[in-house]
Amino acid sequence: MPILVSIQPRHNKEKKEFQLFIKTENLTKINISKFQILFFASDPNRQFLIPEERKTPELICSISKTISPNSIYKCHVGPFVYNQLWSSIDIHSISFTTEDQVRHVISEEDLDDVVLWL
Numbered sequence: 630m631p632i633l634v635s636i637q638p639r640h641n642k643e644k645k646e647f648q649l650f651i652k653t654e655n656l657t658k659i660n661i662s663k664f665q666i667l668f669f670a671s672d673p674n675r676q677f678l679i680p681e682e683r684k685t686p687e688l689i690c691s692i693s694k695t696i697s698p699n700s701i702y703k704c705h706v707g708p709f710v711y712n713q714l715w716s717s718i719d720i721h722s723i724s725f726t727t728e729d730q731v732r733h734v735i736s737e738e739d740l741d742d743v744v745l746w747l
Contacts, residue, residue: 648707680709
């Protein structure tokens with residue numbers, strides 16, 4: 630896989646909040662742009678939760694800079710607060726565009742190959 634994503638969650642479940650610190654590493658020999666990770670928080674019934682002060686449930690880590698080969702870029706998501714306790718934070722997908730303008734999507738099935746939860 631062309632990327633490695635390390636995610637360090639920090640949360641306070643009693644306050645119903647969390648934040649994520651994300652490090653993305655380009656393991657290829659080409660530039661990557663338009664990098665994005667789509668997250669959702671869910672309750673014990675696997676229902677998506679909407680953070681306070683937001684209208685939709687999706688949480689996005691977006692890196693607008695070009696990620697050069699063998700380089701690392703960081704992204705911060707949150708903190709977000711919910712009206713109820715969340716039980717899991719799940720990645721829905723990771724997408725990016727390579728310098729030849731080909732868009733790639735890493736779906737849920739392949740996430741374990743590129744994501745490291747710290």
